[in-house]
Amino acid sequence: MLKIYQYRELNREATQQLVSRNADENNTIGERVESIIAAVKAEGDQALIRFAETFDKVSLSKLYLNQAEIATIAAQIGDEQRLAIDTAYNNIHKFHQSQLKKEAQVETMPGVTCWREFRPIEKVGLYIPGGTAVLPSTFLMLGVPAKIAGCKEIVVCSPPQKDGSINCYIAYVAKLLQIDRVYLVGGAQAVAAMAYGTESMPKVDKIFGPGNQYVTKAKTIVQSTTPTAIDMPAGPSEVLVIADETSNPVFVAADLLAQAEHGVDSQAVLVATSEEIIAKTIAELEKQLAVLPRKEIAAQAIDNSYAVVAADLEEAMAFSNEYAPEHLILATESWQKITGLISNAGSVFLGNLTPESAGDYASGTNHTLPTSAYAKSYSGVSVDSFVKKITFQHLTAQGINNLGTTVEVLAELEGLQAHKNAVTVRKSLAGK
Structure with missing residues (x-):
């Protein structure tokens, strides 16, 4: 069942070791x-x-x-x-x-117009x-x-x-x-x-x-x-649930198991503001796990998962941002107070009535999300993932004259005379 850690007792090295997952140290x-x-x-x-x-x-x-x-x-x-x-x-x-x-x-300056257009990846x-x-x-x-x-x-x-x-x-x-x-x-x-x-x-x-x-x-x-x-780099799936006294342990346990049944290498993390919440959730985990068709898989994933006791929701969110979960569930009635603190997460599920399953299947958001802390630098899949955005610019005679001197000076200070000339020859013609 879930191993339990006290957030205040974890130093920087211990926290980093705890949030690390899916390492292939021996290649x-x-x-x-x-x-x-x-x-x-x-x-x-x-x-x-x-x-x-x-x-x-x-x-x-x-x-x-x-x-x-x-x-x-x-x-x-x-x-x-x-x-x-x-x-x-x-x-x-x-x-x-x-x-x-x-x-x-x-129009970045008179006569200089810039824009972007998307093109699909073929x-x-x-x-x-x-x-x-x-x-x-x-x-x-x-x-x-x-x-x-x-x-x-x-x-x-x-x-x-x-x-x-x-x-x-x-x-x-x-x-x-x-x-x-x-x-x-x-x-x-x-x-x-x-x-x-x-x-x-x-x-x-x-x-x-x-x-x-x-x-x-x-x-x-x-x-x-x-x-x-x-x-x-979207690998084995994961969820982190933040819970407090307003959470429902039945819901929290169900969310953890919904993640755990994906595979033995999935991870389900609970960050709660008291050990009592964790104890109630573990009791529900045992009850719900017993009747799952994929209980052997889910049980192995839960054994590789853990719970963290935080002093308050702000501290819970601090740990979550270090973990950078693929799925983040704010299982609290106070979720509106802490959404602004989220900096690293793939997809977020707000309140006690929003299970991860909704996003996995049918709410409309995408469930292909960054795992293994890649949420610190990647977004989930979207239409943008399937397109390239190409920049365009167009200069009129007014534009080349307005912008030209700036470009000439910058090209010259970098020692790129041909760049400067490409502007100079146009300025002379544009002035006629």
């Missing part, structure tokens, strides 16, 4: 991933087929499902599940569509995790903003099921998003295939999607060795 994961990437780069499709047999225990005759096959599988979905996915799709689309805004032109790769849980919600979170952004080619990879296919929920989302091919490839090998391309799979410009430590490591490696960008 064991890194070395394995590098060998997988090298194999895919050298052997292409054959490596992917071999890895499917090794890791997924599936013998594939081909590496993808086509549009007709996807439609046949999607037809198996039940009405209740279809309605739920449709509702989530509509909410996610509505929230992300609002992000697509044209920026105004700015080829993007979406990694939809499989493993112990298949996640059509992640498909929605990545596919919807990609479509809104206008990406011309969307490559989708997801690990094959035991029958060498995908489930009807993934297929239905593919149909909703008008994706005509789903590649049956998972893990680090999927990332490598999207980064380098194979006989069957085109190379992409940017890779999106969460995954385990192997997927995360593969993304960071290909980003540094190819022109392929990544959304963020």
Whole structure:
């Protein structure tokens, strides 16, 4: 069950050690991933087929499902599940569509106009995790903003099921998003295939999607060795819950377990203003854990998690900012008093009636978020993640004369005479 720490007793070194997670100190994961990437780069499709047999225990005759096959599988979905996915799709689309805004032109001085325009990233790769849980919600979170952004080619990879296919929920989302091919490839090998391309799979410009430590490591490696960008180093999932005397221990325990059931490497952290709150939450954890279908997985994650006792909500928030959680839940009626103190978090859930599950599935916000303290420097996925913003400027005759002398002086002091000349020749013509 949860280990308990007193925040006031933690020095700087102990705090940093406590908030550290998913380290690969001996580079064991890194070395394995590098060998997988090298194999895919050298052997292409054959490596992917071999890895499917090794890791997924599936013998594939081909590496993808086509549009007709996807439609046949999607037809198996039940009405209740279809309605739920449709509702989530509509909410996610509505929230992300609002992000697509044209920026105004700015006249920085008379005759000098500057602005930005977005252009979609042409080829993007979406990694939809499989493993112990298949996640059509992640498909929605990545596919919807990609479509809104206008990406011309969307490559989708997801690990094959035991029958060498995908489930009807993934297929239905593919149909909703008008994706005509789903590649049956998972893990680090999927990332490598999207980064380098194979006989069957085109190379992409940017890779999106969460995954385990192997997927995360593969993304960071290909980003540094190819022109392929990544959304963020999004690894095993995590939540931090801040609780006080106004919290409901039943809700808090449910939120911690909702995170823990993702995988044994997930982490659920409770920061509370008293040991009594923690004790009540632990009692609820034991009660709720006993009836979960994925209780073995959740129990291991909880055993690797912990609770911290803070003096007050401000101190709790200080610890949270050090941890920089993927998901932050303010399980308090006083949440409005402390939201201004948040500096590092992927997505925030406010009050006792806002579970993380809402954002995971259907409120509209994106659940592909930075983990492992990357929330200190990364944002979650949005429409902006799928576009490039190109700057434009236009100078009139008045503009080149107004700005010219400034540019000439700056170019000259840097010793770049050709830069100065490019302005000077225009000033002489503009003055005529």
